[in-house]
Amino acid sequence: MMKKVKLIIIALTLFFNIVSAQQPGLMQDMVSDSVFSLETDSVIIGKKIVDEDLSDMFSSQIDSATNNWFIKNAFAGNTVEGAVSDFYPTNIPDSVYIQRLEETKQVIDLSFNPAVLSFIKMYTERKRNQVERMIGLSEYYFPMFEEILDKHDLPLELKYLSIIESALDPVATSRVGAMGLWQFMYGTAKFLGLEITSFVDERRDPVKSSEAAAKYLKYLYDIYNDWHLAIAAYNCGPGNVNKAIRRSGGKTNYWELYYLLPRETRGYVPLFIAATYMMNYYEEHNLKPQIPSMPIDVDTIMVNNYLHFDQVTAMLNIEKEYLQALNPMYRRGVIPASAKKPYPLVLPHEKIFEFIEKDTLVFAYGRERFFPNNTLVNPVESTPGYFTPSDVKGKAKIVYTVKAGDTVGGIAAKYRVKQNDLTYWNNIRRNLIRAGQKLAVYVPEKDKSKYENPGTPSASQKQNSNISSASVANTSTDYEYYTIRDGDNIWNISQKYEGITSGEIMELNKISNEKGLVVGQKLKIPKKT
Numbered sequence: 001m002m003k004k005v006k007l008i009i010i011a012l013t014l015f016f017n018i019v020s021a022q023q024p025g026l027m028q029d030m031v032s033d034s035v036f037s038l039e040t041d042s043v044i045i046g047k048k049i050v051d052e053d054l055s056d057m058f059s060s061q062i063d064s065a066t067n068n069w070f071i072k073n074a075f076a077g078n079t080v081e082g083a084v085s086d087f088y089p090t091n092i093p094d095s096v097y098i099q100r101l102e103e104t105k106q107v108i109d110l111s112f113n114p115a116v117l118s119f120i121k122m123y124t125e126r127k128r129n130q131v132e133r134m135i136g137l138s139e140y141y142f143p144m145f146e147e148i149l150d151k152h153d154l155p156l157e158l159k160y161l162s163i164i165e166s167a168l169d170p171v172a173t174s175r176v177g178a179m180g181l182w183q184f185m186y187g188t189a190k191f192l193g194l195e196i197t198s199f200v201d202e203r204r205d206p207v208k209s210s211e212a213a214a215k216y217l218k219y220l221y222d223i224y225n226d227w228h229l230a231i232a233a234y235n236c237g238p239g240n241v242n243k244a245i246r247r248s249g250g251k252t253n254y255w256e257l258y259y260l261l262p263r264e265t266r267g268y269v270p271l272f273i274a275a276t277y278m279m280n281y282y283e284e285h286n287l288k289p290q291i292p293s294m295p296i297d298v299d300t301i302m303v304n305n306y307l308h309f310d311q312v313t314a315m316l317n318i319e320k321e322y323l324q325a326l327n328p329m330y331r332r333g334v335i336p337a338s339a340k341k342p343y344p345l346v347l348p349h350e351k352i353f354e355f356i357e358k359d360t361l362v363f364a365y366g367r368e369r370f371f372p373n374n375t376l377v378n379p380v381e382s383t384p385g386y387f388t389p390s391d392v393k394g395k396a397k398i399v400y401t402v403k404a405g406d407t408v409g410g411i412a413a414k415y416r417v418k419q420n421d422l423t424y425w426n427n428i429r430r431n432l433i434r435a436g437q438k439l440a441v442y443v444p445e446k447d448k449s450k451y452e453n454p455g456t457p458s459a460s461q462k463q464n465s466n467i468s469s470a471s472v473a474n475t476s477t478d479y480e481y482y483t484i485r486d487g488d489n490i491w492n493i494s495q496k497y498e499g500i501t502s503g504e505i506m507e508l509n510k511i512s513n514e515k516g517l518v519v520g521q522k523l524k525i526p527k528k529t
Helices: 004-020 026-030 055-065 069-074 092-101 114-126 126-152 156-166 187-191 208-225 225-238 238-247 254-260 263-281 307-316 320-325 349-364 410-415 419-425 445-452 458-462 469-473 491-492 503-510
Strands: 036-037 042-044 299-301 343-348 394-400 438-444 477-484 520-525
Touching: 026 503, 069 349, 092 114, 092 263, 114 126, 126 156, 126 208, 126 263, 156 263, 208 225, 225 238, 225 254, 225 263, 238 254, 254 263, 263 491, 299 349, 307 320, 307 343, 307 349, 320 343, 320 503, 343 349, 394 410, 394 445, 410 419, 410 438, 410 491, 419 438, 438 445, 491 503, 503 520
Parallel strands: none
Antiparallel strands: 036 042, 299 343, 394 438, 477 520
């Protein structure tokens, strides 16, 4: 029987090759079902061969998500023997991947094609260090996700979407403003009932955001009754998926809609399949989980009064950075709790009982300094346009007047501050600003004169003014050139160069408004030593 099947497949393959040679393009029109290719040992799915490699699009996202403070410090002092995992299998036959995916018992279909393969290789070969960290973080987050998905009767493998969205970074922020483990935009988050205020952003809360993600995925599945389409809609929105369905004449198979979807979404489902494969077969690729040094055994206690992180760190002898990592939903290190509206505080398990024993002392510590007159904001320092937050001690305030053409990202880059901080300081919604608007920007005290008087060197610049004339003469060798292509912006250009920030590129090229970039323009890129 198997011989007959192989003969039929060979005959079909020869037939399609002959027809394709005579009439180019006809082969794709005639293939309507999945066909196994003996030459490539892979699968042709739908009416077109899904063979594009979109891994580079997501590669920079992984680098960015695993190169921030949270990830770096979560693994500080990690002693995993990285040299051992440098040895791994390559050139694995496609048939092995196909068999493994078939043996992975999942509700969601795990198709295989060259697009999926490119992402599997990205995870298992090119991004091994980042993947090992994600596997380690999964031990903290996945039990939480599984419990919530199970409560909503959803496939547990949907937890792997969080790897694609944020690389398991709870404070991950995309270039378009999506935030958190599940990367919700502001509007979607509010639609799903997540709280977003000047002090709290539940998109960054692992439990609340996971609940919202589960509800949203269930909502999308109820629309399409197909998990591939629901996952695609999670990435690009139901409107784009519906448009692809209409343009296809009503087809509802993801692979038949593949080339009608936005480019990023075309890579999204194959990336999900690759992430599922990677998390189930990482040992076969000699990937070693890197376990984060931050506490994983934690517990939650509800507080019903204003509480500053500095009060907790001082009385419980816990590092503030760990406290922030465990409670990423609080934007300013302040819990705006009250008797009517309590909020959760996550602590290492061994600190919970200590907090209960010392709670009166914790709340009393520096009370007037952190919450003068028992308020969240000092009224004396408040203004109609902005307020003085409690987490900028030791920094100088600059008042910037928005000019025509300015963007939030451009202003943040100019002053070398985080875009999120700038929006928090000024209560900016959806990155909307207007010409003439006054914005408060908090910069290091030593740099205040540099920003207020651009021609005056800052203290740090004065400190480095003893550079020899010889080295100054060679500054032209301290950078390289990048030619702007269609679709480029400062952020994605910076992602192509390890250790380079968008602010450094803008400063070196004297760019104040990144909207003025022109295709073909050459940018200087600083070299890192």
